[in-house]
Amino acid sequence: MDVARIFFHDEIESLKREIEDANFSSYTILTDDNCEKYCQKELINLFSQFGDAQLIVVPAGDKNKNISNLEFIWNQLLNNADRHSLLINLGGGMISDLGGFAASTFKRGISFINVPTSLLAMVDASIGGKTAINFANFKNQIGSFTDAFATFIDLNFLKTLPEKELLSGFSEMLKVAIISNIDLFNLLSANEEFSKKITQDIIKQAINAKLSIVKSDPKELGKRKLLNFGHTIGHAFETYSMQNDASPISHGQAVAIGMICETQIALQLSIISPQEHYILVDVIKNFFPKYSFTINALISLISNMKTDKKNVAGKINFSLPQSVGCGLIDIYPSENIIQKSIEFYHSL
Ligand SMILES: NC(=O)c1ccc[n+]([C@@H]2O[C@H](COP(=O)([O-])OP(=O)(O)OC[C@H]3O[C@@H](n4cnc5c(N)ncnc54)[C@H](O)[C@@H]3O)[C@@H](O)[C@H]2O)c1
Numbered sequence: 001m002d003v004a005r006i007f008f009h010d011e012i013e014s015l016k017r018e019i020e021d022a023n024f025s026s027y028t029i030l031t032d033d034n035c036e037k038y039c040q041k042e043l044i045n046l047f048s049q050f051g052d053a054q055l056i057v058v059p060a061g062d063k064n065k066n067i068s069n070l071e072f073i074w075n076q077l078l079n080n081a082d083r084h085s086l087l088i089n090l091g092g093g094m095i096s097d098l099g100g101f102a103a104s105t106f107k108r109g110i111s112f113i114n115v116p117t118s119l120l121a122m123v124d125a126s127i128g129g130k131t132a133i134n135f136a137n138f139k140n141q142i143g144s145f146t147d148a149f150a151t152f153i154d155l156n157f158l159k160t161l162p163e164k165e166l167l168s169g170f171s172e173m174l175k176v177a178i179i180s181n182i183d184l185f186n187l188l189s190a191n192e193e194f195s196k197k198i199t200q201d202i203i204k205q206a207i208n209a210k211l212s213i214v215k216s217d218p219k220e221l222g223k224r225k226l227l228n229f230g231h232t233i234g235h236a237f238e239t240y241s242m243q244n245d246a247s248p249i250s251h252g253q254a255v256a257i258g259m260i261c262e263t264q265i266a267l268q269l270s271i272i273s274p275q276e277h278y279i280l281v282d283v284i285k286n287f288f289p290k291y292s293f294t295i296n297a298l299i300s301l302i303s304n305m306k307t308d309k310k311n312v313a314g315k316i317n318f319s320l321p322q323s324v325g326c327g328l329i330d331i332y333p334s335e336n337i338i339q340k341s342i343e344f345y346h347s348l
């Protein structure tokens with residue numbers, strides 16, 4: 001498994017050469033309607049060979065990472081692509097997940113490149129070899145482990161990304177720091193506007209932190225589960241918000257809520273000290289606005305968690321912080337403890 005074929009803006013010439021050398025039979029660009037508007041022209045400026053590519057555009061938004069768009073993409077690919085074609089996923093994590101899965105299944109698998117245009121996709125979704133669609137109202141239920149041919153990261157794409165989405169990506173940077181890298185955590189939590197921390201150097205550090213975990217456990221049989229910190233409760237909030245809010249919270253905002261609740265679970269289980277619990281909750285709370293919900297949501301939230309892929313024999317699985325920069329996997333708290341952690345967030 002080759003999870004690390006990442007090219008930054010200054011390495012574009014070697015990526016272009018690799019694309020030429022691979023002799024793909026055709027190019028197709030998959031994007032969403034925002035990225036078509038803000039990023040497609042820039043992509044063609046950077047990679048002139050994609051000028052004649054077939055273009056597939058799906059509507060933006062995570063609810064569109066679904067089976068009907070997957071079918072739409074397969075149908076479009078039938079017009080132009082064969083087994084030696086290249087799919088270029090231009091967009092955020094919704095596009096790299098959807099396009100990666102479409103490519104990994106079309107004619108038993110064609111090559112694809114991720115060109116992440118959101119911070120979240122740069123530091124997380126477009127690297128590490130996971131693809132997925134949402135199914136039956138639940139997140140990421142169907143997918144594959146398939147590596148991209150390459151990922152191309154150019155911070156210029158972030159210029160048009162809304163601030164809310166930038167913050168969403170910052171959440172995943174914070175997550176990987178909390179469970180694996182205290183130095184990165186110290187950089188990210190320093191008292192300064194979060195947007196000042198979005199530099200190529202810090203993005204590289206976050207990517208390397210993720211890749212060092214992924215390389216040691218590509219198929220998520222053990223250590224990679226650490227990256228799920230914040231996601232058990234986070235996905236439940238993301239699904240809840242998608243079903244109940246006119247303007248649903250971002251993935252990263254949901255993960256931030258999840259990280260606060262799950263750190264509190266670690267405290268209840270005496271996995272983390274009260275001091276470190278305080279530091280983590282304080283830092284996360286300062287970056288992310290409070291999400292308001294009625295406490296009646298608890299039933300749906302717990303029921304959402306029961307469909308989580310990580311569960312074993314019906315028990316809800318958690319990855320929790322043990323201290324700043326270090327985490328534990330495969331913890332199964334009782335429903336009562338999970339509920340208390342959500343009440344704790346609600347009371348903040
Ligand atoms: N496969 C993985 O390992 C992995 C890891 C983390 C997250 N994910 C998935 O990634 C998705 C979240 O990714 P995301 O936060 O990038 O969401 P997204 O792709 O939905 O993008 C968020 C919004 O930003 C817009 N956008 C993206 N780039 C833009 C740009 N440069 N200018 C203007 N608008 C832009 C999009 O159109 C969308 O409206 C979720 O589906 C999540 O499950 C996957």
Ligand SMILES: [Zn+2]
Nearest residue numbers: 172231251255
């Ligand atoms: Zn995530």
